Ligand code: HEC
Ligand code: HEC
């Protein structure tokens with residue numbers, strides 16, 4: 231059976247090279263056959279027969295889609311243009327690491343990449359990591375083509391050598407990529423690892439894997455099962471869903487199950503409460519508390535100049551007529567002035583707020599909710615009795631920015647209410 235799989239793989243590689251070769255001649259693009267032929271990494275389908283459960287979980291995750299993600303692709307293209315190629319390898323190193331390792335990327339559009347690279351952050355990339363040079367900006371050390379590195383000291387596989395590497399069990403493994411700083415000025419742009427490291431979960435010894443490699447939100451230990459079809463029953467296994475908050479791109483790319491898990495994960499992350507109501511001179515003041523109850527880092531985290539988590543507050547009088555509203559999207563999908571938004575703002579050299587983070591020179595604002603922490607906001611409603619609904623909404627990006635990148639309404643970014651509460655006053 232091993233031979234059968236290998237045979238198939240060689241056939242696929244051969245067909246692929248043959249296909250690419252002829253296409254490249256047509257397009258008059260320099261031939262890259264040599265590079266394609268020596269890709270030392272394996273496609274995920276080489277692992278899927280034995281590790282079928284993990285394969286099914288990983289397919290369609292943001293790791294798998296890290297390069298084909300249209301939001302990433304557009305941003306990488308614009309960054310490359312604006313920086314005259316300075317960001318090409320920098321971005322690709324985390325989003326299509328096999329492409330960079332094999333010299334297939336740049337070009338940033340992936341025209342030189344084979345199907346193995348295009349799988350993004352894949353099985354054989356992560357399991358070729360033998361160590362790390364440090365934290366952030368893709369600081370991994372990879373050694374492909376031989377043993378599979380992993381977390382099991384007692385693994386026994388008929389297919390490949392296995393090597394135990396302690397790093398796999400640590401948050402520092404994720405920190406190699408989930409910590410992004412500016413390529414030239416060093417400004418910290420994505421700080422998920424650092425937020426975790428300085429927060430309460432690190433102190434309790436709860437790592438990224440405990441929350442993101444589990445079947446359900448929160449920590450689930452033990453989660454018994456098998457790590458390979460012919461492996462033994464184990465007391466605890468790590469699922470490979472890597473669920474975050476992205477139900478937008480996953481849905482667009484047809485990964486409905488991952489999108490569903492992302493919605494579920496988001497809804498387990500936060501809580502909103504009305505903690506105080508005071509009345510004065512015909513007005514009602516409500517105090518709202520937003521708590522981060524489920525995320526091991528700030529809420530939101532990651533690409534926080536683009537992500538938007540905001541409060542939508544609507545009050546009604548006794549007849550059900552709306553008397554107050556804050557944070558309601560307008561017809562164009564924009565948030566009104568004065569909306570309470572949890573996110574970050576960075577500015578470029580001229581002091582202009584930008585979501586093109588390669589232009590960032592300074593962090594202007596960081597208004598988010600720390601792990602196990604909360605923030606409180608006040609809203610003044612212009613009447614003295616009625617009812618109020620408070621919703622906490624999340625979306626992956628600001629609509630105005632997507633319109634600027636892609637043209638108006640090419641993408642309408644969906645939002646989700648992740649927590650809500652209501653009260654009579
Ligand atoms: C012919 C079946 C088979 C194929 C194909 C296969 N594996 Fe495995 N693999 C196993 C078995 C069996 C184990 C050990 C299971 C156990 O001990 O419970 C294992 C263990 C592992 C481990 C754990 C290693 C450790 O020390 O923690 C990793 C990682 C791994 N495989 C990755 C891969 C990757 C990546 C691929 C594809 C490139 C792959 N495997 C292909 C059968 C296979
Ligand atoms: C983003 C990196 C990443 C990707 C992609 C990835 N893995 Fe893993 N894998 C890990 C980490 C980290 C662990 C160990 C988790 C721990 O011990 O905390 C692991 C554990 C494993 C194990 C041992 C399982 C266990 O429960 O002990 C196997 C087998 C494995 N992976 C195979 C695969 C296969 C097959 C794929 C592709 C379908 C894959 N991995 C994709 C990071 C990755």
Ligand code: HEC
Nearest residue numbers: 292296299302324325403404407438442472473474475476
């Ligand atoms: C080789 C770099 C790399 C490593 C190592 C890595 N990631 Fe990722 N991860 C990425 C990239 C790139 C994305 C985003 C892809 C995109 O959105 O286009 C991502 C996305 C994610 C997401 C989905 C975010 C969302 O918005 O839905 C989660 C969750 C995640 N990673 C968790 C982890 C965990 C946990 C680990 C460690 C076990 C880890 N990652 C290791 C590169 C990496």
Ligand code: HEC
Nearest residue numbers: 404408423426437438441474475499524525526530531532
């Ligand atoms: C206590 C559980 C927990 C721990 C620990 C944890 N996370 Fe998360 N993470 C969550 C939850 C819940 C969400 C969904 C809410 C959100 O998007 O922030 C999330 C979201 C994410 C996202 C998507 C953020 C977005 O909105 O784009 C990424 C990426 C991520 N986590 C990576 C990591 C990494 C890397 C670590 C370790 C350094 C880690 N997480 C530790 C629970 C956890």
Ligand code: HEC
Nearest residue numbers: 301302305306309317320321324367368407408479532533
């Ligand atoms: C050190 C690794 C690393 C580097 C370098 C990096 N990224 Fe990312 N990128 C990530 C991770 C991890 C995420 C996921 C965070 C999250 O979900 O919020 C991400 C998310 C994104 C997203 C969000 C995708 C979505 O669907 O929501 C875009 C867009 C993006 N990156 C573009 C870029 C561009 C453009 C560059 C280069 C200028 C770049 N990245 C450089 C690791 C990296």
